[in-house]
Amino acid sequence: MIAPSVLSQLESILGPDHVRTDEQTRTTYGTDALKRGAPADVVVFPGNTEDVAAVVRVCAAHRVPIVPRGAGSGYTGGSVPIHGGVVVALDRMNRILEIDEANLVAVVEPNVITGDLQAAVEKVGLFYPPDPASLGQSALGGNVAENAGGPRAFKYGTTKQYVLGLEAVLPTGEVIETGGKTVKNVVGYDLTHLLVGSEGTLAIITRIILRLVPKPPVQATLRASFTDVDGAVRAVSNIIAARVVPAALELVDGESLTAVARHLRGRSLAPEGTGALLLLEVDGVPPAVEEEASRVEQACRAAGATEVARAHTDAERDELWSVRRELSFSLRTITALKFNHDVVVPKGRIPQLFDLVARLRSEYRLRIPLFGHAGDGNIHVNIMVDPSDRDQLERARAAQRELFEGVVALEGSISGEHGIGVSKAPFLSIELSPEEIALMKRVKAAFDPLGIMNPGKIFPDP
Amino acid sequence: MIAPSVLSQLESILGPDHVRTDEQTRTTYGTDALKRGAPADVVVFPGNTEDVAAVVRVCAAHRVPIVPRGAGSGYTGGSVPIHGGVVVALDRMNRILEIDEANLVAVVEPNVITGDLQAAVEKVGLFYPPDPASLGQSALGGNVAENAGGPRAFKYGTTKQYVLGLEAVLPTGEVIETGGKTVKNVVGYDLTHLLVGSEGTLAIITRIILRLVPKPPVQATLRASFTDVDGAVRAVSNIIAARVVPAALELVDGESLTAVARHLRGRSLAPEGTGALLLLEVDGVPPAVEEEASRVEQACRAAGATEVARAHTDAERDELWSVRRELSFSLRTITALKFNHDVVVPKGRIPQLFDLVARLRSEYRLRIPLFGHAGDGNIHVNIMVDPSDRDQLERARAAQRELFEGVVALEGSISGEHGIGVSKAPFLSIELSPEEIALMKRVKAAFDPLGIMNPGKIFPDP
Numbered sequence: 001m002i003a004p005s006v007l008s009q010l011e012s013i014l015g016p017d018h019v020r021t022d023e024q025t026r027t028t029y030g031t032d033a034l035k036r037g038a039p040a041d042v043v044v045f046p047g048n049t050e051d052v053a054a055v056v057r058v059c060a061a062h063r064v065p066i067v068p069r070g071a072g073s074g075y076t077g078g079s080v081p082i083h084g085g086v087v088v089a090l091d092r093m094n095r096i097l098e099i100d101e102a103n104l105v106a107v108v109e110p111n112v113i114t115g116d117l118q119a120a121v122e123k124v125g126l127f128y129p130p131d132p133a134s135l136g137q138s139a140l141g142g143n144v145a146e147n148a149g150g151p152r153a154f155k156y157g158t159t160k161q162y163v164l165g166l167e168a169v170l171p172t173g174e175v176i177e178t179g180g181k182t183v184k185n186v187v188g189y190d191l192t193h194l195l196v197g198s199e200g201t202l203a204i205i206t207r208i209i210l211r212l213v214p215k216p217p218v219q220a221t222l223r224a225s226f227t228d229v230d231g232a233v234r235a236v237s238n239i240i241a242a243r244v245v246p247a248a249l250e251l252v253d254g255e256s257l258t259a260v261a262r263h264l265r266g267r268s269l270a271p272e273g274t275g276a277l278l279l280l281e282v283d284g285v286p287p288a289v290e291e292e293a294s295r296v297e298q299a300c301r302a303a304g305a306t307e308v309a310r311a312h313t314d315a316e317r318d319e320l321w322s323v324r325r326e327l328s329f330s331l332r333t334i335t336a337l338k339f340n341h342d343v344v345v346p347k348g349r350i351p352q353l354f355d356l357v358a359r360l361r362s363e364y365r366l367r368i369p370l371f372g373h374a375g376d377g378n379i380h381v382n383i384m385v386d387p388s389d390r391d392q393l394e395r396a397r398a399a400q401r402e403l404f405e406g407v408v409a410l411e412g413s414i415s416g417e418h419g420i421g422v423s424k425a426p427f428l429s430i431e432l433s434p435e436e437i438a439l440m441k442r443v444k445a446a447f448d449p450l451g452i453m454n455p456g457k458i459f460p461d462p
Numbered sequence: 463m464i465a466p467s468v469l470s471q472l473e474s475i476l477g478p479d480h481v482r483t484d485e486q487t488r489t490t491y492g493t494d495a496l497k498r499g500a501p502a503d504v505v506v507f508p509g510n511t512e513d514v515a516a517v518v519r520v521c522a523a524h525r526v527p528i529v530p531r532g533a534g535s536g537y538t539g540g541s542v543p544i545h546g547g548v549v550v551a552l553d554r555m556n557r558i559l560e561i562d563e564a565n566l567v568a569v570v571e572p573n574v575i576t577g578d579l580q581a582a583v584e585k586v587g588l589f590y591p592p593d594p595a596s597l598g599q600s601a602l603g604g605n606v607a608e609n610a611g612g613p614r615a616f617k618y619g620t621t622k623q624y625v626l627g628l629e630a631v632l633p634t635g636e637v638i639e640t641g642g643k644t645v646k647n648v649v650g651y652d653l654t655h656l657l658v659g660s661e662g663t664l665a666i667i668t669r670i671i672l673r674l675v676p677k678p679p680v681q682a683t684l685r686a687s688f689t690d691v692d693g694a695v696r697a698v699s700n701i702i703a704a705r706v707v708p709a710a711l712e713l714v715d716g717e718s719l720t721a722v723a724r725h726l727r728g729r730s731l732a733p734e735g736t737g738a739l740l741l742l743e744v745d746g747v748p749p750a751v752e753e754e755a756s757r758v759e760q761a762c763r764a765a766g767a768t769e770v771a772r773a774h775t776d777a778e779r780d781e782l783w784s785v786r787r788e789l790s791f792s793l794r795t796i797t798a799l800k801f802n803h804d805v806v807v808p809k810g811r812i813p814q815l816f817d818l819v820a821r822l823r824s825e826y827r828l829r830i831p832l833f834g835h836a837g838d839g840n841i842h843v844n845i846m847v848d849p850s851d852r853d854q855l856e857r858a859r860a861a862q863r864e865l866f867e868g869v870v871a872l873e874g875s876i877s878g879e880h881g882i883g884v885s886k887a888p889f890l891s892i893e894l895s896p897e898e899i900a901l902m903k904r905v906k907a908a909f910d911p912l913g914i915m916n917p918g919k920i921f922p923d924p
Contacts, residue, residue: 346562433639
């Protein structure tokens with residue numbers, strides 16, 4: 001519960017229209033794509049940085065928890081107000097402030113939708129590469145807070161590689177600027193990249209300076225089919241050995257394929273007997289793309305591909321990509337609930353990861369379709385659960401923990417894209433040592449001495 | 463002075479051969495490329511991570527300053543023991559531990575020389591892009607600590623973009639591992655990139671995991687001559703507008719050219735009347751390189767280039783690059799001392815930076831040759847000083863401060879490559895606000911509660 005005096009202070013800063021305590025708003029802004037919610041005490045809608053700073057100062061004075069929120073499309077509960085308090089919804093701060101062609105830079109407010117920025121910069125021949133699957137809904141502020149990835153990360157890197165500078169409001173109410181419009185800047189500590197991926201626990205991001213690159217003029221899209229995952233993984237190794245860096249190198253396993261085929265009502269997506277698909281894209285200038293596409297095709301055939309299809313029109317390209325795009329939805333035809341994990345291993349160890357999951361499938365009698373970014377070793381492991389089946393739920397929980405332990409044993413990481421948030425906080429100590437966690441908590445305290453900024457995230461509550 | 467009991471503890475950890483207090487060692491390891499030294503009390507040579515941790519624990523117990531040191535090639539005094547104490551010289555930790563071709567990763571100890579790693583990975587068709595001018599002397603640990611740049615940064619990014627993970631010893635003696643062999647990892651705060659560029663003030667880096675990329679098969683090297691800097695800057699804008707990203711885009715002004723010509727004993731480096739040179743390189747697969755080279759050439763001609771020369775052999779390529787390589791040495795023919803600054807502005811503002819320097823030249827009657835990485839807006843401003851001329855020294859100091867203020871006013875940064883160290887610490891507050899500096903000091907304290915790790919660097923001594 002928020003004290004009435006706090007509420008009236010918030011209203012005097014933002015105006016009553018931008019301070020909401022009605023049930024519907026509190027519930028809507030109390031959940032995200034994790035689908036596990038906690039209603040906010042109050043949801044505020046600041047219009048600019050000064051608003052945000054004033055709100056934070058009120059919260060700091062009264063030690064009220066603050067939860068920054070972008071588009072609410074995160075998978076790990078990063079924007080869920082699990083300890084109540086004030087949700088700072090950045091909906092109104094959604095302008096592209098500048099596309100600076102001479103400096104290859106864009107300046108945006110946090111709630112610009114990722115896909116909208118991409119469309120805007122592509123109009124002038126530029127390119128913002130990070131492409132999380134949620135790019136039609138997710139906001140750039142959230143992409144920065146979570147360090148969003150996507151298929152293009154193998155060639156282009158994740159969001160981190162594109163953030164040059166930030167404006168942010170500290171939990172103490174001060175406004176800081178980090179980095180700037182230049183790629184090179186070594187003045188003091190790199191707070192920019194400390195804030196990237198900090199899941200809204202260190203500050204509220206209010207402005208973002210992003211690096212752009214020239215838009216690659218053409219791309220070639222290929223789909224290679226294999227009888228099993230081993231063949232697909234061999235093809236990935238062959239491609240890397242051929243020194244080609246595709247813009248996308250997506251792997252889809254047989255179980256996921258079956259789900260998509262059912263979802264798309266039996267439309268044929270691959271030859272009969274396909275146990276794994278690779279979706280491949282190379283981009284660049286035309287002659288280079290031709291040459292690389294043929295090296296990719298050879299690499300796939302040498303690994304035993306039963307078919308290599310290539311798109312020759314935009315419509316064909318869309319058709320090839322449709323498998324990948326429909327995956328998340330399709331899995332809902334299996335069960336209503338999934339433990340949606342985004343583990344990552346060194347790419348050479350993908351076969352061991354698949355072996356591990358095969359063992360978990362049989363040992364715990366679970367359906368676990370796999371797909372993901374093979375070039376990065378970043379595989380989405382979907383443990384499908386019928387929430388009404390308590391025994392299955394228990395088995396899924398046990399399998400999940402074994403998955404995380406196995407991934408760390410393979411020198412991997414329990415999260416490559418989604419972050420820790422609430423849902424992975426109990427597993428943090430599988431990957432990080434007590435000394436590392438203690439150090440991170442001291443860094444957190446350096447930013448947030450009162451512990452009011454997005455409490456309960458990353459670090460498990462005591 | 464180090465207490466004899468501390469010394470004997472260090473000797474019992476490392477053996478007496480690896481603990482040196484002789485005058486020559488203390489002096490040699492008491493200076494770096496800044497040429498402003500302070501003798502260490504003792505220099506230790508640990509052989510592995512456990513050695514480093516044990517040394518740090520002794521220092522922490524006795525509150526003795528610790529100064530980590532790589533190859534000592536830094537320009538800002540980062541490894542100078544200005545408060546005495548123990549210099550931890552990492553000379554013996556110089557092995558390439560692994561070149562993992564399947565995962566496009568190298569694992570190295572901190573004192574591997576940058577150029578040695580490059581040569582080793584190029585043998586297997588891979589590429590480590592960061593290329594500081596000191597790559598023949600500088601160590602990778604120092605490159606990481608300073609976030610080294612170089613000509614290729616415009617296309618390939620700085621050292622930061624290649625560091626995937628670190629092992630480091632905290633000032634409290636604990637060993638942490640950050641990141642790993644995967645490009646994607648969003649588990650907890652990004653301590654890896656906080657350590658990159660932290661100038662040895664947060665921890666001692668003991669192992670580095672670096673990302674590699676395929677080696678570009680060919681490159682085209684061009685030299686474009688202009689009558690003045692404006693023409694060269696127009697060419698840079700044209701190249702960016704043509705959506706080409708050269709692997710190098712180096713600018714050399716007329717004053718620097720004159721110095722090189724004198725240094726190389728009048729060997730002709732450019733047509734008569736050249737006031738600015740651009741050195742350009744594009745790389746990639748052959749057909750793409752041909753196409754981009756011709757777009758670069760057109761962009762230069764459209765900007766009024768008086769000549770565009772292209773290398774057709776390796777020897778010709780070396781000849782074109784020789785101007786750039788000999789620059790630092792050549793400037794010594796002007797005066798013995800230079801204030802060697804590495805300011806950076808958004809690249810579209812390079813003309814304003816040149817205007818600023820032109821004003822400083824005439825106002826303070828100084829010679830200030832310029833050269834640098836035009837694609838990044840990162841320009842080396844060399845304020846030449848005769849140290850015996852006190853009045854000139856004063857004028858140089860005043861010009862230096864005005865330069866920094868002007869660069870920040872242009873939304874730039876006072877250091878793009880060299881870091882702050884000792885020499886730029888007095889100017890930190892020109893660029894960072896009191897709140898930002900206070901936050902950075904709290905971050906420092908989170909790592910180093912006793913304040914013993916490389917004291918007096920980055921933040922001015924009170």
